[in-house]
Amino acid sequence: MSRRGEAPPGEPAPTAASIRARAEALRAQGAQLRAMSPADRAAGIVAACRTLLDARSGPGKRARTDLPASTGLSEPMVEWALQSSLAAVDAATLLAMSARAGAEADEARQVVQPAGLLAVVLAGNVFTAAVRALLVPVLVGVPVLAKASSRDDVFPRLLLGALREAAPPLGAALDVVTFEGGAAALEASLLGGADAVGVYGSDATLGALRATAPPGATFIPHGHGLGVAFVPGDALADPDAVRRVADAVALDVAAYDQRGCLSPHAVLVETTREQGPQRFARALAEALRRVEDRLPRGPLGPAAATAQLQWRGVAAARGLLLEGDGYAVSYEGPTPLRLSPGHRNVSVASCGEGRESATDALIAAIAPLGAHLKALGVAGDEAARAALARRLPAPLRPRVCAVGAMQTPPLDCIMDGALPWDGLLGYVGLT
Amino acid sequence: MTTARDALGREVAALIDRLGGGASDDGARDALIDRVARYQRERVEPYGRLCAQRDLARAATLGATEGWPPALPTDVFRYVRVASHDAARDVRVFRTSGTTAQADPARARGAHPFCDLALYDRAARAWARHLLFPDRERMALVMLAPPERDTPDSSLSYMLTRFEAWFERDARRGSAWVVGEHGLDLDSLTAGLEAATRRGEPVALLGTSFAFVHALEGLRDRRFALPEGSRVMQTGGFKGRARAVAPDAMRRALTAAFGVPDPFIVAEYGMTELSSQLYESTLRDALFAAEVGPRRLLAPGWVRATPVDPESLGPVEAGTPGILRIDDLANLDSVCAVQTSDLARSVQAEGTGARAGVEVLGRAPDAVPRGCSIAADLALGEHLRVATPPRRAS
Numbered sequence: 001m002s003r004r005g006e007a008p009p010g011e012p013a014p015t016a017a018s019i020r021a022r023a024e025a026l027r028a029q030g031a032q033l034r035a036m037s038p039a040d041r042a043a044g045i046v047a048a049c050r051t052l053l054d055a056r057s058g059p060g061k062r063a064r065t066d067l068p069a070s071t072g073l074s075e076p077m078v079e080w081a082l083q084s085s086l087a088a089v090d091a092a093t094l095l096a097m098s099a100r101a102g103a104e105a106d107e108a109r110q111v112v113q114p115a116g117l118l119a120v121v122l123a124g125n126v127f128t129a130a131v132r133a134l135l136v137p138v139l140v141g142v143p144v145l146a147k148a149s150s151r152d153d154v155f156p157r158l159l160l161g162a163l164r165e166a167a168p169p170l171g172a173a174l175d176v177v178t179f180e181g182g183a184a185a186l187e188a189s190l191l192g193g194a195d196a197v198g199v200y201g202s203d204a205t206l207g208a209l210r211a212t213a214p215p216g217a218t219f220i221p222h223g224h225g226l227g228v229a230f231v232p233g234d235a236l237a238d239p240d241a242v243r244r245v246a247d248a249v250a251l252d253v254a255a256y257d258q259r260g261c262l263s264p265h266a267v268l269v270e271t272t273r274e275q276g277p278q279r280f281a282r283a284l285a286e287a288l289r290r291v292e293d294r295l296p297r298g299p300l301g302p303a304a305a306t307a308q309l310q311w312r313g314v315a316a317a318r319g320l321l322l323e324g325d326g327y328a329v330s331y332e333g334p335t336p337l338r339l340s341p342g343h344r345n346v347s348v349a350s351c352g353e354g355r356e357s358a359t360d361a362l363i364a365a366i367a368p369l370g371a372h373l374k375a376l377g378v379a380g381d382e383a384a385r386a387a388l389a390r391r392l393p394a395p396l397r398p399r400v401c402a403v404g405a406m407q408t409p410p411l412d413c414i415m416d417g418a419l420p421w422d423g424l425l426g427y428v429g430l431t
Numbered sequence: 432m433t434t435a436r437d438a439l440g441r442e443v444a445a446l447i448d449r450l451g452g453g454a455s456d457d458g459a460r461d462a463l464i465d466r467v468a469r470y471q472r473e474r475v476e477p478y479g480r481l482c483a484q485r486d487l488a489r490a491a492t493l494g495a496t497e498g499w500p501p502a503l504p505t506d507v508f509r510y511v512r513v514a515s516h517d518a519a520r521d522v523r524v525f526r527t528s529g530t531t532a533q534a535d536p537a538r539a540r541g542a543h544p545f546c547d548l549a550l551y552d553r554a555a556r557a558w559a560r561h562l563l564f565p566d567r568e569r570m571a572l573v574m575l576a577p578p579e580r581d582t583p584d585s586s587l588s589y590m591l592t593r594f595e596a597w598f599e600r601d602a603r604r605g606s607a608w609v610v611g612e613h614g615l616d617l618d619s620l621t622a623g624l625e626a627a628t629r630r631g632e633p634v635a636l637l638g639t640s641f642a643f644v645h646a647l648e649g650l651r652d653r654r655f656a657l658p659e660g661s662r663v664m665q666t667g668g669f670k671g672r673a674r675a676v677a678p679d680a681m682r683r684a685l686t687a688a689f690g691v692p693d694p695f696i697v698a699e700y701g702m703t704e705l706s707s708q709l710y711e712s713t714l715r716d717a718l719f720a721a722e723v724g725p726r727r728l729l730a731p732g733w734v735r736a737t738p739v740d741p742e743s744l745g746p747v748e749a750g751t752p753g754i755l756r757i758d759d760l761a762n763l764d765s766v767c768a769v770q771t772s773d774l775a776r777s778v779q780a781e782g783t784g785a786r787a788g789v790e791v792l793g794r795a796p797d798a799v800p801r802g803c804s805i806a807a808d809l810a811l812g813e814h815l816r817v818a819t820p821p822r823r824a825s
Binding site: 302305307312314316 | 477478484503505506744775
C-alpha cells in the first residue's frame with residue numbers, strides 16, 4: 001500500500017514526463033492486445049480474477065492482508081466484495097460482451113476501432129469498481145492507464161499484478177499511477193495522450209477533468225450518486241416475505257458499509273392494511289443486526305462517527321430510531337427524507353397507499369436525484385422492475401434491479417445509463 | 432405561584448453568581464444538570480423522544496452512562512423546534528450563521544428560541560468579565576461584527592451589543608461597529624484604532640475570525656501599535672468559507688498588525704445552540720498568574736465541556752480527542768445537554784493547579800475514504816422528498 005498520494009515503495013514518484021512515457025508505451029501495446037483473440041483476452045482476464053480469488057496466491061494473499069486496512073472494511077466484508085465481484089467474471093460472459101460490443105457495427109459500412117488509449121481516474125470508495133473500469137477496456141482491446149485514488153490504490157495495483165502474473169500480454173496493456181488529485185501537470189499528462197477519458201468522482205472532479213481532457217477525446221463520466229430501494233406492498237405479504245425482503249435490503253445497505261454510489265440511503269415502502277413503514281423499519285433493523293454478525297461494519301473514523309451521531313440524533317428527536325452496534329434505521333414520519341451519512345444508517349419512509357399512488361410518489365421522490373440516482377432496488381419480480389423502469393423520466397437512468405442485488409452489478413450491465421463499452425469503441429465509416 | 436421553571440432558574444442564576452468569579456463546584460453543577468435535563472425531557476418534546484430512545488438503546492447495547500443525560504445533537508436545532516415554551520412566548524430566536532446552508536442550500540439554519548434572556552445575559556456577562564475584562568471595568572471596544580439592530584437573530588451580535596452596555600468605556604459615544612450591510616468598513620476600523628492610539632487608551636477588538644482575516648487583508652502592510660492592555664477576542668472558525676487560517680498563524684498576523692501580544696489574543700467558543708461561552712485562558716494568565724499556562728478554552732462553572740467518544744458517547748480519557756459535548760445550565764428553556772460536531776481534547780495545566788480546559792481541534796478528519804454517496808449528499812442536499820402519505824398505523 002502506498003501512502004496517501006504517493007507512489008508505492010520502489011516506484012519513483014510519477015512526473016509529467018514519466019506519465020507521458022508510460023502512456024506512450026501502453027499505446028504501443030495496443031496492437032499486441034488487439035492481435036489477441038477475444039477468447040484469449042477473456043481467458044486471461046478470468047485467470048487474473050481467479051488468481052485474486054485464490055487466497056493462497058501472492059496477489060490473493062496480499063488482497064486479504066492489505067485491503068481491510070486500506071479500505072476500512074472488515075475482513076469478512078472484503079472477502080464478500082472479492083467473491084461477489086470476481087467470481088462472476090467468467091469466460092462466457094466476457095465473450096458474449098465482446099461479441100455484443102463488436103456487433104454494434106454494420107461491417108459493410110463501418111469498421112470498429114478501439115480507442116488507442118483509455119485514461120481512467122478511479123475513486124477510492126468502492127475498491128472493486130476497478131474490476132469493471134480496468135478489465136472491460138482490456139477485453140475490447142483498449143490499453144488502460146489508470147490513476148488510482150490517492151487514498152487507496154491497493155486493489156488496482158493488485159489487479160494489475162494479477163493480470164501481469166496470469167496473462168502477461170494483457171498485463172502489459174494496463175498500468176497504474178498514483179498521485180494526489182488536482183496536480184494539474186500530472187493530470188494533463190495523464191489525460192493528454194488518451195483517446196478516451198473515464199472519470200469516477202464528484203461533480204467537481206468530473207468538471208475539472210472534463211476541461212483538462214483533450215477536446216477530441218471521448219469523455220466517460222461516472223459521477224457520484226446513491227441508491228434507493230422500493231418495497232411495494234405485495235412484496236410483504238407474509239412474515240416470511242417481510243424477512244426475505246428485509247434481509248435483501250439489509251445486504252444492500254451493509255455492502256461496502258454503504259459507501260458506494262449504488263448503496264441505498266432510503267427505503268420507500270408502500271403502506272397497506274397489514275404493513276407500513278414502521279413495521280418494515282423494525283424488520284430491517286433486525287436484518288441489519290443479522291448481517292452485522294456475518295459481515296461486520298468496519299471501524300468509523302471521527303468524521304463519519306460524528307456525522308452518524310448527528311444524523312441519528314435528529315432521527316431520534318423527530319421520529320423512530322432503531323439503532324444497534326454498527327447500524328441504524330430511522331422512520332421520521334411524513335417529513336422530507338434526510339440522506340443518511342452512510343455507514344449502515346438508512347431511512348425508511350412511506351410512499352403512500354395503493355400501488356399506483358405509491359409508484360407516483362416514488363418517482364416524484366427520486367426524480368430530483370436525476371443522474372445521481374445510480375441504483376433503484378425493487379422488491380418485486382422482473383415484470384415489476386421492467387414496469388417501473390419504463391416509467392422513469394429522463395434523466396433518471398438508474399440500474400433497476402432486485403433488492404439484494406444492488407451492490408453486485410453484473411459486469412455486462414448498464415451503469416450510468418451507458419453500456420460497458422460505450423466510449424471505448426469508435427467506428428471508421430466506409431461510405 | 433412558583434413554577435418548576437422559576438425554581439430551577441433561580442438555582443441556575445445563583446450558581447452563575449457563585450461561580451462567575453472562576454470558582455468550581457462540579458458536584459453542584461452536575462447535580463443541577465441532571466435535574467434540569469429531567470425537567471427538559473418532560474417539556475421539550477424532541478428531547479423527550481431522544482431520551483426515550485437513547486434509554487432503550489443504552490439498555491440494549493450501548494452501556495450505562497450514569498450522570499450523563501442524553502445530549503441533543505446540534506443538527507436537531509435545524510430540523511425541529513427545541514424549546515420548553517410555545518413560539519408565542521419567544522422573545523428572541525437566535526439562528527445559525529448560514530455558512531453551512533450556503534455550502535449546502537437545502538440545509539436549514541439552526542434556531543434557538545428564548546422566552547427569557549436573563550440567564551443568557553447573566554452567564555455572558557460573568558464569564559466575559561472573568562476572562563476577557565478581568566482588569567478593567569470598562570474600555571474602548573471596536574466590534575468586527577454587525578450590531579444587533581442589523582442582525583437581530585445573531586447571538587454574537589446580541590452578545591456584543593450587551594458587551595457595549597456592560598464594558599464600553601464611553602457609554603455616550605458607544606463602541607465602534609465596523610461591519611455593516613456592505614461588509615467590513617476599513618476606514619472606520621482604521622479611524623477607531625488611530626483614535627485609541629492617539630489617546631493612549633487600550634482597546635478591545637471583538638469579532639469573528641473571518642472578519643479579522645478581511646481586516647488583515649484590507650490593512651495590508653499597515654501596522655498599529657495599540658496601547659498596552661489592548662486585546663483581541665476572535666470567535667468562530669471558517670466552516671463553509673473559501674479561506675481558512677491556522678490559529679497560530681492568525682495570532683501571529685494579529686500581533687504583527689495591531690501590536691497586541693499573543694496572550695492578549697483570546698479565542699471565544701460560542702454557539703447559537705448555547706447560552707454560555709468559553710474563552711481562552713491566556714489573557715487572565717498573563718495578568719494574574721505566575722506564568723501563562725497552556726492555551727485552552729475555559730468553561731464557566733455552570734458549564735461542563737467534555738470530549739466524548741462519538742460511538743459510546745462516554746467521556747474519553749484526558750488528552751484524547753473526542754467530540755465536544757457541552758452541558759450548559761443557562762440553556763434552561765431549550766436543552767442543556769448539547770452534542771456538537773467539534774473535535775476537542777481536554778488540556779490540563781500540569782503542575783500549576785490551574786483549571787483544566789479544552790482545545791477545539793476543528794471538524795473531525797476521516798482517515799477512511801468517504802463514500803461517493805456521501806459526496807452526493809453534499810451535492811444534492813435533501814432532494815428526497817416524499818409526498819405526505821395518508822396517516823395510518825403500521
